[in-house]
Amino acid sequence: MSDVMFGLLAETFLHPGSGQSDGAIDLKVAREAVTGYPYIPGSAVKGALRAAMCDGGGEHKGHVDAAFGQVDGAGSVLVSDARLLLLPVRSLTRAYLWLTCPLILERLRRDLERAGLKGGDVPTLTVDRGKALTGITGRIFLEDRLFEADISKLPPAIPEVIGQLIADDGARGRLSDQLCIISNHDFRWFAENALPVQARNVLDPATKASNNLWYEESLPPDTLLYMTLTARGSADETGRTAVAGFVEGQKFLQFGGNETVGQGWVRAGRYPQPAPEGGR
Amino acid sequence: MRPNPGLYFDRFYDGWPDRWGTKEDPAAKAGFLDRVITCAKAAKTGDALNAMLARRSDLVRSRSGRSARFTSDWRWTAGLGRSSPVENGFNWHHSLGVPYLPGSSVKGMLRSWYETWGGSDDDVTALFGPRPGKGVDLTAGRLIVLDALPVPEVKLVRDVMTPHYGPYYAGGDNPPAPGDWYSPIPIPFLTLAPGQVFDFAILPRRPRDQDILDEVMAQLAAALDWIGTGAKTAVGYGRFSPEVKS
Numbered sequence: 001m002s003d004v005m006f007g008l009l010a011e012t013f014l015h016p017g018s019g020q021s022d023g024a025i026d027l028k029v030a031r032e033a034v035t036g037y038p039y040i041p042g043s044a045v046k047g048a049l050r051a052a053m054c055d056g057g058g059e060h061k062g063h064v065d066a067a068f069g070q071v072d073g074a075g076s077v078l079v080s081d082a083r084l085l086l087l088p089v090r091s092l093t094r095a096y097l098w099l100t101c102p103l104i105l106e107r108l109r110r111d112l113e114r115a116g117l118k119g120g121d122v123p124t125l126t127v128d129r130g131k132a133l134t135g136i137t138g139r140i141f142l143e144d145r146l147f148e149a150d151i152s153k154l155p156p157a158i159p160e161v162i163g164q165l166i167a168d169d170g171a172r173g174r175l176s177d178q179l180c181i182i183s184n185h186d187f188r189w190f191a192e193n194a195l196p197v198q199a200r201n202v203l204d205p206a207t208k209a210s211n212n213l214w215y216e217e218s219l220p221p222d223t224l225l226y227m228t229l230t231a232r233g234s235a236d237e238t239g240r241t242a243v244a245g246f247v248e249g250q251k252f253l254q255f256g257g258n259e260t261v262g263q264g265w266v267r268a269g270r271y272p273q274p275a276p277e278g279g280r
Numbered sequence: 281m282r283p284n285p286g287l288y289f290d291r292f293y294d295g296w297p298d299r300w301g302t303k304e305d306p307a308a309k310a311g312f313l314d315r316v317i318t319c320a321k322a323a324k325t326g327d328a329l330n331a332m333l334a335r336r337s338d339l340v341r342s343r344s345g346r347s348a349r350f351t352s353d354w355r356w357t358a359g360l361g362r363s364s365p366v367e368n369g370f371n372w373h374h375s376l377g378v379p380y381l382p383g384s385s386v387k388g389m390l391r392s393w394y395e396t397w398g399g400s401d402d403d404v405t406a407l408f409g410p411r412p413g414k415g416v417d418l419t420a421g422r423l424i425v426l427d428a429l430p431v432p433e434v435k436l437v438r439d440v441m442t443p444h445y446g447p448y449y450a451g452g453d454n455p456p457a458p459g460d461w462y463s464p465i466p467i468p469f470l471t472l473a474p475g476q477v478f479d480f481a482i483l484p485r486r487p488r489d490q491d492i493l494d495e496v497m498a499q500l501a502a503a504l505d506w507i508g509t510g511a512k513t514a515v516g517y518g519r520f521s522p523e524v525k526s
Contacts, residue, residue, distance in 0.1 A: 011339055012383075012426065013374075055486055088375045090287035095328060095377040144291040170331045196374035199362055200384055205395060210361075220374040221332065252339050260409065260485065262383030262426035265339060 002116035004229040004244040007165025007273070008082055008253070008266040013196065014219040015263050016040040016082075016256035025197055026214040032081075035103070037191045038219055040082035040255050045227055048255045049079065053246050060246050067239030076239035078230040082255070083107065085162065086179075086224035087187075089194045092141040096222070097134070097180040099142070101187035102127060105158065108226070112161075115228050117271060119161045125153075125181065133181040140180070143194050147182065154181065165226050167251070167269025196220050218263065225266070244270065285320040286372025289470075293365035309366045310438060310468040317436045317470075325378050326432035332376060333429060333479055345424075345483035346493045349431060350504050350520035352478070355439060355471040357517055358385065358510035368469040371510075373427075378434050379472060380427055381509055386480060387425035390496075393503035407496070423496060424483040428509070431477040439471045477523055480504075 016039070018030040029038045050068045053060045069075030085104060088096040102125040109122040127133055132140050132147040133154040140147045159176045166172040182190075195217050201210040229247075231240040247253065247268050256264040295308030340347045358381055362369025373380040391408045398404065409421035443449060446465055448458035480500060484490045501522055508518035 011335055057487075090284040090374065090377070092281065092283040092287065094282050095284045095323065095325060096375050141287075143287065168335060170335070198382060198384075199359075200382075203388065203392070205392065222375050250342075252342055258384070260421050260424050261387050262424055262481075262483075267335070267339075 003114075003231075004240065005112070005115050005117055005165070005271040006227055006229070006244075006247060007085075007167060007269045007271060008225040008227060008255075009166055009168055009171060009269070010219060010221050010223040010225075011252065011265040011267050012221055013198075013258075013263045014040075014223060014256055014266070015216065015258045016044055016219070024215070025217050027216040029195065029217050029219060031191070035191075036188050037084045037104070038087075038195065039084055040225065040227075042079050042081045042227075044255060045082050046079040048253065049243060049247070052250065052253060053243070056246060056250070060242070063239060063242035063246075067243050074232065076232050076236055077243050078228075078232055080111075080228040080230070082225040082227040083111070084191070084223070085165065085226055086222075087191060087194075088220045088222045089142050089190050091143075093136055094178055096178070096220070097136075097140070097142060098175065098178045098222070098224070099180050099182060099187060099190055100162075101182055101184045103184045104187070105181070108161070111226070111228060112271075115230070119164065119272065121157060122161050123155045123157055125155075125158075127181055127183040129183045129185055131183070134179060135176055136180075142180075142182075142190065145186075145189075147186075154179070162224070163275070164272035165269060166224065167267045167273055171222065172273070216258075218258075226271070282323050283319050284372075284377040285316055285323050285325075286370075286374065286377050288319045289316050289370060289372060290364070295365070306466045306468060310440075312366060313438045313468050313470055317438065320377075320434070320436050323377055325376060325434065329376055329378055329429065329432050329434070333431065336426070336429070336479070336481060340426075340481050340483065343424075343483045344487070344490050345426075345481055346497050347479060347481035348497055348501070349477050349479050349523040350501070351523050352472065352474055352476045353519045353521055354474050355437070355517050356476060356510050357439070357469065357471040357512060360469065360511045366469070367467055370470045373429070376429075378430055379436075379470075380429050381478070383425045383427045385509060386428050386500075387423070389507060389509050390425065390500055390503055393499060393507055397502075397506075398499060407492070420485060422485055422489040422492060424485050426481040426483065428478045428480045430472070431479055435473040435476065437471055437473045438468055440466050440468050442466050471517070478520065 016030045018028045032039050053064050067075050067077045086098040086100050089099045091097045112119045131150050134149050140149050163172045163175050198216050201213045231237040254264045295312050359371030360368040394404045407421050410416050442464045444464045445458040448455045504520035510518040
């Protein structure tokens, strides 16, 4: 039996905090140590799933301890990190382009294979620095950096596989128009520097003077991540099935910080999402 | 080309004086803001914004939340404190390229309204959570306040503020006198034209929190009418009335 993979499409800004500051930005989002890509750690995903299921009423609550574990016993479900697949980056060509890179696509292929899911035929790519594989012709500004579009080399299999992780027909319909693959080296710069930063403060109730000011990084709406749910022992898939069923039923989940100011909502779609009626 | 006006505003200011002079050039700033407005028209953000609003009402329905639309009575602006070459920043939505009001701003306004005019301290703490402080047990409030998004059409206009006593305002704790011998300096900034519709949405954090939402939405309407959102509310910006369906 294969594992279950969910695409997570950000509906709002998302703040999976790292609790760390780099001096200029007070609250950074969590990043993988080696790649520098923003992500939601598996522990945060698991905690959010557990809390949501506890709130979800009797039917779901009954599965919580067995699936997620208790003090004296491990749970039956393995929850992966939510890994970055598409990062919206501002452009002068579109409001944003969905950026990804060969390394991320290679990881997606390997994660699909490990999960026993079809779609492992994502082709291996190489992209030169300063080049962008996309459906748009000409020169492309991403933030204030210039890229040269190469429209001939974007394999159709890539938007097809990614599209099956997007649970919104409208967003999936825009994929081929906004997808843009750049080199690993270039992507790392955007993953590090091109996330939205919000300035926040608390005003003094009497004087309306700013009491403090802090800068907070987040992942923008339309960011696409994915996660995998695996049964710990292959014999018993009850917990995995219960959690996957819960996620599918909820459709919307909240991850990360700033919950009460509306951040962290994702639309979960189980892979493979069927192509919309009428096809693409 | 459908550029992101927020990117253009943040990164492509072209009015720097030659040789990195420091002389203020209001005309260059005004010209740049006019190009931002032209860029926003060319961006045709309406379709993407409508799609996002539809996705959001899906979220609000699915979480048993409430949303309501309000129309600005006069101009609206926000994010002026963000750093920018034209002095005043602007709150651009990263992926949509339109102005918006973050959920934290809406929540802060609503909390301030409740603290001043609304229920007891216990009510405020239950709804919004306690203010951080020594010996305070932090708990989350009962409400989730989403970003307020504009509803197409989004119409930007250039506005101007003309402080007459710059050295006095900039003087810190020990300013020079606000004398009439200073020259007024026009500072152009971006606003939304009057009559802009915004979509506000609030979710209950837990299913049991649904019962308070009708009251909260009524208080939101009152707060938008009386204290307003965004910047420069003390000079009449940012007040809203419930949307009149035409």
